[in-house]
Each structure stands twice: as structure tokens, then as C-alpha cells.
Amino acid sequence: MRPGRLLKHLLVPHWVALRQFPKSSLRKIEEAIKASERQHDGELRFAVEGGLPFHFLKLSPRRRAEALFSELRVWDTEHNSGVLIYVQLVDRRIEIVADRGIAAKVEQKEWDAVCRGMEALFKQQKYLEGALEGIERITQILARHFPPRGRHPNELPDKPVVL
Numbered sequence: 001m002r003p004g005r006l007l008k009h010l011l012v013p014h015w016v017a018l019r020q021f022p023k024s025s026l027r028k029i030e031e032a033i034k035a036s037e038r039q040h041d042g043e044l045r046f047a048v049e050g051g052l053p054f055h056f057l058k059l060s061p062r063r064r065a066e067a068l069f070s071e072l073r074v075w076d077t078e079h080n081s082g083v084l085i086y087v088q089l090v091d092r093r094i095e096i097v098a099d100r101g102i103a104a105k106v107e108q109k110e111w112d113a114v115c116r117g118m119e120a121l122f123k124q125q126k127y128l129e130g131a132l133e134g135i136e137r138i139t140q141i142l143a144r145h146f147p148p149r150g151r152h153p154n155e156l157p158d159k160p161v162v163l
Contacts, residue, residue: 020127040142049163065095
């Protein structure tokens with residue numbers, strides 16, 4: 001691990017990293033997820049984290065996202081249709097992890113393109129816009145591959161998780 005990365009995670013106060021997502025932004029993200037899930041059979045979770053806990057510092061943002069995918073039970077949907085959007089603020093990385101039902105139809109490069117688009121807006125200090133655009137692009141992908149099939153129960157919480 002690079003010493004600079006270690007120091008950033010250990011020295012940046014949690015509240016400093018998370019100030020990019022105030023409660024008003026988190027409410028708008030929750031509303032966007034609710035609207036998104038009416039357009040497809042997928043289930044979205046949005047998780048944002050400031051600095052990593054010490055025991056996760058050896059992990060890449062991707063590995064941390066995969067661990068959270070399990071911890072937040074995003075995999076626990078009837079049709080294996082969960083998608084995690086993970087925002088790691090100190091590393092300035094975004095990862096999207098899709099359950100096997102979705103990963104079988106959507107290539108990782110599509111998710112990576114969404115992540116890079118969000119990261120570009122975040123670099124411009126447009127955090128809410130980046131999150132909402134990312135959700136919209138994910139909605140388009142899921143609507144194309146997993147259109148709604150009748151009544152779709154809400155299997156995962158829509159409220160963003162702040163770690």
C-alpha cells in the first residue's frame with residue numbers, strides 16, 4: 001500500500017469526506033433509486049464511504065465494494081438482480097458490482113463506463129449530479145436487459161448507506 005493512501009484514510013475525518021453527500025442529496029438519491037426500480041427488475045443499493053476502516057486499507061476499492069455487496073446483502077434477491085454502486089470518497093473511486101443474474105447479461109465494461117462518468121463529474125465537485133447521472137445510466141442498462149415483468153417487490157432498501 002502506498003504511504004500517501006494510508007495517511008489520507010487515517011487522517012481525513014469521516015465528516016470531511018462525507019460532506020459531499022448532505023442529507024438533502026441522500027434523499028434525492030433515494031428518490032432516484034425508487035424511480036429507477038419502477039423501470040426494470042433490478043434492485044439498486046448506493047453506498048458511500050469516506051475513509052476506509054483500518055482493517056480494509058489493504059483492499060482495493062473494488063475488493064471493498066465486493067465485500068460490501070455481501071455485507072449489505074445485495075446478492076439476496078429472488079432473481080439475482082442486485083446492483084451495488086459504491087462510492088469511496090478518499091480514493092475518489094466508484095465501483096459497481098452486479099449480481100450474477102445481471103452480470104451474465106451486462107459486461108463489466110458497461111459498468112466501468114458508468115463509474116468513469118460519475119468520477120468525471122465528482123472531479124468537478126458535482127457529487128449529486130454524478131450520482132444521479134450514474135443511477136440514470138444504470139437504469140437505462142437494466143431497463144434494456146431486465147424490463148419489468150409485472151409486479152416487482154422492493155427487495156432491498158432504497159435509502160443510501162453512509163459508512
